[in-house]
Amino acid sequence: MSDTPVITQMRVIPVAGHDSMLLNIGGAHNCYFTRVLVVLTDSLGHTGVGESPGSTTVLNYLQAAIPQVEGQELKRLNSLVTALYTAKTRDAFSEVSDTIHVPQVNPEKHYNAVAAIEAAMLDLLGQFLDLPVAELLGPGKQRDQVPVLGYLFYIADRTKTDMDYLPGSRGGHDWYHLRHQAAMDIDSVVRLAEAAQDLYGFKDFKLKGGVHRGEYEIETVKALAHRFPQARITVDPNACWSLEEAIALGNQIKHLVPYIEDPCGAEHGFSGRETLAEFRRATNIPVATNMIANDWRQLRHALEMNAIDIPLADPHFWTMKNAVAVAQLCDEWGLTMGCHSNNHFDVSLAMITHLGAAAPGERVTPFDTHWLWQDGQRLTREPFKIVDGNIRLPDKPGLGIELDMEQVEKSHQLYQRIPNKDRNDAVGMQYLIKDWRFNGKRPTLLR
Numbered sequence: 289m290s291d292t293p294v295i296t297q298m299r300v301i302p303v304a305g306h307d308s309m310l311l312n313i314g315g316a317h318n319c320y321f322t323r324v325l326v327v328l329t330d331s332l333g334h335t336g337v338g339e340s341p342g343s344t345t346v347l348n349y350l351q352a353a354i355p356q357v358e359g360q361e362l363k364r365l366n367s368l369v370t371a372l373y374t375a376k377t378r379d380a381f382s383e384v385s386d387t388i389h390v391p392q393v394n395p396e397k398h399y400n401a402v403a404a405i406e407a408a409m410l411d412l413l414g415q416f417l418d419l420p421v422a423e424l425l426g427p428g429k430q431r432d433q434v435p436v437l438g439y440l441f442y443i444a445d446r447t448k449t450d451m452d453y454l455p456g457s458r459g460g461h462d463w464y465h466l467r468h469q470a471a472m473d474i475d476s477v478v479r480l481a482e483a484a485q486d487l488y489g490f491k492d493f494k495l496k497g498g499v500h501r502g503e504y505e506i507e508t509v510k511a512l513a514h515r516f517p518q519a520r521i522t523v524d525p526n527a528c529w530s531l532e533e534a535i536a537l538g539n540q541i542k543h544l545v546p547y548i549e550d551p552c553g554a555e556h557g558f559s560g561r562e563t564l565a566e567f568r569r570a571t572n573i574p575v576a577t578n579m580i581a582n583d584w585r586q587l588r589h590a591l592e593m594n595a596i597d598i599p600l601a602d603p604h605f606w607t608m609k610n611a612v613a614v615a616q617l618c619d620e621w622g623l624t625m626g627c628h629s630n631n632h633f634d635v636s637l638a639m640i641t642h643l644g645a646a647a648p649g650e651r652v653t654p655f656d657t658h659w660l661w662q663d664g665q666r667l668t669r670e671p672f673k674i675v676d677g678n679i680r681l682p683d684k685p686g687l688g689i690e691l692d693m694e695q696v697e698k699s700h701q702l703y704q705r706i707p708n709k710d711r712n713d714a715v716g717m718q719y720l721i722k723d724w725r726f727n728g729k730r731p732t733l734l735r
């Protein structure tokens with residue numbers, strides 16, 4: 289067997305960036321979000337990179353994994369990732385830093401860490417073989433353009449806090465200003481969508497719900513659909529509606545939406561998979577999820593119960609290779625493939641683009657990305673761009689990105705300075721509603 293390069297160094301770099309005061313079922317986004325970069329160097333001098341959601345658990349896990357990764361040959365990618373992925377390895381690291389929000393929507397955090405290592409190894413392997421990562425996944429590259437949707441949020445008034453939210457500035461494109469201003473009502477959200485569409489050419493939108501009472505969010509969806517009659521609009525209340533409410537609300541917009549994301553969840557002794565199955569039966573509206581089918585066992589139960597149509601296989605939850613396996617399964621079994629996101633930097637943007645490029649078949653729904661909220665805060669020299677609602681895969685080996693170490697260092701310094709390293713959206717929310725506490729069954733503003 290011939291040799292492949294050896295990983296000579298693994299660096300784990302926590303980084304932070306700025307965010308707007310976006311509302312969701314967990315509260316209000318902090319003015320900062322955190323991520324973790326995995327930077328691998330190989331014996332040919334190449335650099336491979338991966339990105340993971342930031343939390344001290346992920347950080348600790350990645351740091352502890354360094355001895356297992358350094359010294360490995362690239363050709364051992366699969367067995368190394370499998371070893372890191374096992375429950376045994378996971379159990380060695382206790383979950384010390386869950387926030388109120390995270391258990392609702394994120395799977396076990398060690399998967400996020402393993403996914404970042406896998407992405408960095410794929411990046412190196414692609415450079416060694418002179419192939420884009422998409423060619424190394426499942427069926428290989430299927431397309432050059434990956435459609436993404438315009439991910440809209442209600443935005444709280446940052447001036448009601450003393451947190452360091454950026455004020456935005458006039459003079460550039462409206463989007464770069466508007467994304468920092470309060471947008472609590474229907475008109476403001478439509479205005480946001482217009483600006484985002486003008487800049488990025490989105491053809492589709494998703495509204496983050498679970499914030500206002502359900503009726504108001506449905507009115508927002510209707511207004512968006514009215515303003516963008518060609519667009520596919522959807523809403524994601526993160527399972528905060530009851531089954532009964534979800535059916536009533538869903539029926540009002542079933543002619544307008546291609547699918548609804550996590551309309552309801554566990555209640556009255558029934559699991560989220562059971563209530564989603566009932567929702568589908570009652571409304572005939574396809575269901576997407578990033579809450580109840582985030583690993584193979586959950587996915588099996590979800591499919592056995594006919595609870596979902598669209599698994600949103602986030603490569604950070606699944607790893608890139610497993611997310612493409614989900615895409616293959618969707619293609620073979622008549623399901624639709626989609627992708628969930630959290631706030632992220634441009635390394636993750638490249639990861640989802642390669643995933644989308646390798647997903648087979650026509651039933652691939654435009655991917656989620658929070659990038660529009662972060663655009664301008666780059667860690668790579670040339671972040672991928674969203675043009676006409678698509679991200680074009682560059683004709684380059686590996687992930688096709690190059691870290692800008694000066695930017696990485698700045699972002700790392702920011703991480704060191706900020707007080708909250710773990711996501712906790714209750715902090716910002718408590719400025720708006722005194723003593724606000726998370727309740728997964730009540731819209732954020734109803735207390």
Ligand SMILES: O=C(O)[C@H](O)[C@@H](O)[C@H](O)[C@@H](O)C(=O)O
Pocket residue numbers: 310311312313393496524526578628629630631
């Ligand atoms: O507030 C957010 O950024 C979102 O609610 C995410 O946390 C969430 O995971 C979302 O993207 C989703 O689709 O559920």
Ligand SMILES: [Mg+2]
Pocket residue numbers: 524526549550577578579628
């Ligand atoms: Mg979701």
